[in-house]
Amino acid sequence: MKKLLVITCFLLGGLSLANAQQKSPVWPGCENAKNVKKCFNQKLSQHVRAKYVYPKNDQGQYERGKVKVTFTIQKNGEVVVNEVTGKNPAVNQAAKEMLQKIPKMKPGTLNGEPDDREFTLSFNF
Numbered sequence: 001m002k003k004l005l006v007i008t009c010f011l012l013g014g015l016s017l018a019n020a021q022q023k024s025p026v027w028p029g030c031e032n033a034k035n036v037k038k039c040f041n042q043k044l045s046q047h048v049r050a051k052y053v054y055p056k057n058d059q060g061q062y063e064r065g066k067v068k069v070t071f072t073i074q075k076n077g078e079v080v081v082n083e084v085t086g087k088n089p090a091v092n093q094a095a096k097e098m099l100q101k102i103p104k105m106k107p108g109t110l111n112g113e114p115d116d117r118e119f120t121l122s123f124n125f
Contacts, residue, residue: 025073025117026106044102052098052125055090065091068122069099075114077104082118091125 023036030039054062065088072080079102084092108117 021111023109025108028103028105047102048098051101053094055094063088063090064125066124067092067095069095070118070120071099072116072118073107074116075107077107095123
């Protein structure tokens with residue numbers, strides 16, 4: 001009988017987690033989009049193209065590199081850059097500055113309550 005009770009509790013707990021309702025953060029301008037995630041990705045790509053400023057070296061040549069970035073869209077919709085890693089410090093700094101310009105947005109939700117969402121992405125600049 002105890003085994004049946006434990007199994008039942010485990011199954012019901014798993015079902016409640018599976019039924020958790022998550023919604024993605026909403027980038028400004030995507031409020032009425034049919035596919036909010038797709039719109040978010042499109043807006044992020046546009047933001048990167050418009051806001052990333054290629055650093056130059058002492059000879060005036062553009063510096064390039066690959067970076068891995070981690071940022072959080074907080075419960076209040078603000079973006080916080082957690083980490084930027086790559087081999088070129090100038091490219092890392094330019095990527096961080098670009099991310100810091102992401103606009104405030106409607107945060108993601110979990111079961112109707114705002115929650116923090118962390119993103120990890122790689123870019124080749």
